[in-house]
Amino acid sequence: MRARVIVGGVVSSIAVLVVGWQLGGQPAVTAPAQQSTTSGAGTTGSSTGTGTTGGSSATGTFTGDTTQTRYGPVQVQITVANGTITDVTALQLTNSDGRSVQISQQAAPILRQEALQAQSAQIQSVSGATFTSEGYTTSLQSAIDEAGL
Amino acid sequence: MIDTARPTRPTPRHSGDGAVRGTLPPAEPLEVAARRRRRAGRRRNAVTDLLGILAWVSAAVAVMLWLVSPGSHTVVGIGGWLTDAGIVAGLVATDLVLVMLVLAARVPLIDRTFGQDNAIAVHRSLGKPVLYLLLAHGALLTLGYGASAGTGPIAETIALFSTPDMPLAYLALGLFVAVVVSSLVAVRRRLPYEAWQVIHLLSYAAVLVALPHMLSVGSVLAQGTWQRVYWIALYVLALGLIALYRFALPLVVTLRHRIRVVGVEPIAPGVVSIHLAGRDLDRLGTEGGQYGVWRFWTARTWWHAHPVSFSAVPGCDRARITVRDLGAGSARLGRITPGAFVSLEGPYGLFTSRARTAPYLALVASGIGITPVRSLLEDTDLRPGEATVLLRGTDADQQYLWHETADLAEVTGSRLYTMVGHRSRSRESWMTEEDVRRGVSLRSVFPNLLQSDLYVCGPRAWSDLVVREARTAGVPEHQIHQERFES
Numbered sequence: 064m065r066a067r068v069i070v071g072g073v074v075s076s077i078a079v080l081v082v083g084w085q086l087g088g089q090p091a092v093t094a095p096a097q098q099s100t101t102s103g104a105g106t107t108g109s110s111t112g113t114g115t116t117g118g119s120s121a122t123g124t125f126t127g128d129t130t131q132t133r134y135g136p137v138q139v140q141i142t143v144a145n146g147t148i149t150d151v152t153a154l155q156l157t158n159s160d161g162r163s164v165q166i167s168q169q170a171a172p173i174l175r176q177e178a179l180q181a182q183s184a185q186i187q188s189v190s191g192a193t194f195t196s197e198g199y200t201t202s203l204q205s206a207i208d209e210a211g212l
Numbered sequence: 213m214i215d216t217a218r219p220t221r222p223t224p225r226h227s228g229d230g231a232v233r234g235t236l237p238p239a240e241p242l243e244v245a246a247r248r249r250r251r252a253g254r255r256r257n258a259v260t261d262l263l264g265i266l267a268w269v270s271a272a273v274a275v276m277l278w279l280v281s282p283g284s285h286t287v288v289g290i291g292g293w294l295t296d297a298g299i300v301a302g303l304v305a306t307d308l309v310l311v312m313l314v315l316a317a318r319v320p321l322i323d324r325t326f327g328q329d330n331a332i333a334v335h336r337s338l339g340k341p342v343l344y345l346l347l348a349h350g351a352l353l354t355l356g357y358g359a360s361a362g363t364g365p366i367a368e369t370i371a372l373f374s375t376p377d378m379p380l381a382y383l384a385l386g387l388f389v390a391v392v393v394s395s396l397v398a399v400r401r402r403l404p405y406e407a408w409q410v411i412h413l414l415s416y417a418a419v420l421v422a423l424p425h426m427l428s429v430g431s432v433l434a435q436g437t438w439q440r441v442y443w444i445a446l447y448v449l450a451l452g453l454i455a456l457y458r459f460a461l462p463l464v465v466t467l468r469h470r471i472r473v474v475g476v477e478p479i480a481p482g483v484v485s486i487h488l489a490g491r492d493l494d495r496l497g498t499e500g501g502q503y504g505v506w507r508f509w510t511a512r513t514w515w516h517a518h519p520v521s522f523s524a525v526p527g528c529d530r531a532r533i534t535v536r537d538l539g540a541g542s543a544r545l546g547r548i549t550p551g552a553f554v555s556l557e558g559p560y561g562l563f564t565s566r567a568r569t570a571p572y573l574a575l576v577a578s579g580i581g582i583t584p585v586r587s588l589l590e591d592t593d594l595r596p597g598e599a600t601v602l603l604r605g606t607d608a609d610q611q612y613l614w615h616e617t618a619d620l621a622e623v624t625g626s627r628l629y630t631m632v633g634h635r636s637r638s639r640e641s642w643m644t645e646e647d648v649r650r651g652v653s654l655r656s657v658f659p660n661l662l663q664s665d666l667y668v669c670g671p672r673a674w675s676d677l678v679v680r681e682a683r684t685a686g687v688p689e690h691q692i693h694q695e696r697f698e699s
Binding site: 075190 | 260261264265268269271272273275276277278279280281284285286357360361362363371374375429
């Protein structure tokens with residue numbers, strides 16, 4: 064009788080796990096798009112800006128695309144004065160769970176500092192926050208494009 | 213020595229007790245009854261196996277729900293592997309904790325098919341593995357997050373502590389450690405029962421304070437996913453069964469039957485029969501051989517619940533239990549005054565004729581183990597010659613309830629043997645020295661042993677020896693019924 068439980072239990076557990084594996088077989092990661100796009104599976108929304116663009120003297124705030132990552136959406140907004148990025152604000156950060164929130168909150172100040180220094184989206188990603196970093200730079204690039212910098 | 217005469221006091225035997233037998237219901241042939249019992253036994257086994265398989269599958273479903281969640285198939289680096297292993301350990305541990313709750317909930321279906329004592333035995337065997345899984349869950353996730361973030365375990369632990377709900381999770385882990393450590397055999401033996409019980413109640417707190425971090429930090433249970441719905445439903449089910457069968461139902465039973473002590477009768481040194489009165493006690497549905505968990509509401513005894521067998525099948529307004537002072541708590545029971553209010557959880561137990569699967573019946577009892585055996589004999593439909601009873605006691609002081617049992621044996625046409633004397637010292641045996649020398653065995657006492665249901669109740673070490681001999685003699689496992697008192 065015990066043997067029947069163990070055999071039955073093991074067999075049906077394996078069946079359940081195989082089903083789970085198959086169901087979860089779809090691509091699990093929605094990788095952030097490499098270039099800023101205003102359409103496509105991985106990116107939603109469009110960049111919008113208020114302010115004047117043209118030449119290198121753009122001024123105002125520009126919002127980047129929302130980038131979907133495995134741990135939730137990332138979207139940043141930049142403030143530009145006379146062609147210089149003066150501030151980067153994260154409107155959305157990876158938030159799928161408490162762990163992601165913790166990571167993105169650690170990474171956001173570092174990424175902001177890097178962006179302000181580099182004045183571009185060519186910044187190093189923060190280790191341990193790979194997905195947040197990729198989403199951040201992608202959204203940042205689209206905002207910079209919008210501003211026409 | 214084995215003695216076929218009635219215990220202690222010789223009584224005239226009926227030359228022809230046909231009159232008594234005439235009052236029995238028309239006899240179902242032994243073989244027909246055995247076939248019916250075997251069918252019922254197979255049904256019980258099927259239900260038990262199904263529940264066992266369900267427990268396995270629930271653990272697999274826990275892992276499956278993680279497998280279907282996004283991101284589980286993409287493992288990044290060594291940190292990813294550690295993190296994933298930690299998540300799986302946590303999910304399986306949580307599932308097993310819920311299984312343990314259900315096993316301890318005294319669900320009637322489980323008690324009737326598997327026996328509450330067996331359920332508690334499984335509950336106990338799960339304690340340590342679950343604790344290891346929980347510790348692994350914490351350690352693996354700390355190392356995994358640390359490896360991904362490039363921080364050490366200590367820095368990572370500090371970071372985790374500052375995450376919302378995580379301090380509660382650490383508290384839950386601490387509580388689980390306390391609960392399991394207090395239940396280790398070596399520790400539990402040294403703790404007073406009440407201390408152990410209070411610590412054990414903390415496991416409810418541990419289950420509850422562990423929940424927030426699963427819902428907020430655990431990515432598998434993120435808001436708006438059906439995984440979250442499944443887990444919450446599982447929690448509601450497990451805690452609901454506990455609330456229903458461990459708290460609500462006993463309360464209803466207690467209030468409905470209004471049981472009171474009407475008399476405390478010392479029947480041997482250290483042994484008392486407690487006579488109880490109440491309303492509609494026959495409607496408790498007590499089967500002979502069952503026990504209840506009793507609490508006597510007097511100033512000195514209310515905080516201790518006692519699992520005690522019915523020593524007679526309850527009548528419509530009377531019931532009787534018999535207790536030996538095994539511990540400090542039960543010694544106080546002898547001093548209960550009549551009128552004390554009694555609360556009852558139960559009746560529970562599968563040491564009843566419901567569990568039978570064979571044509572004949574063999575009952576073996578020692579010491580206070582006589583109580584369920586006596587009420588079982590009282591409550592079983594028996595053909596003359598179907599049952600054989602063996603009573604064992606060290607000396608004359610241990611022969612309480614023997615007369616009643618002998619009377620029941622006579623009424624039902626059962627054979628009764630007694631064996632009085634100290635246990636054999638020359639070798640490990642459940643018999644007296646003299647009977648060992650004479651070559652007595654279970655098969656010599658019970659000629660139909662292999663076609664019998666063997667019910668054994670007595671001190672644990674002694675009854676284990678009886679059961680061991682039965683197994684060696686070839687009695688099938690489903691015909692062996694052992695009452696474990698410590699549940």
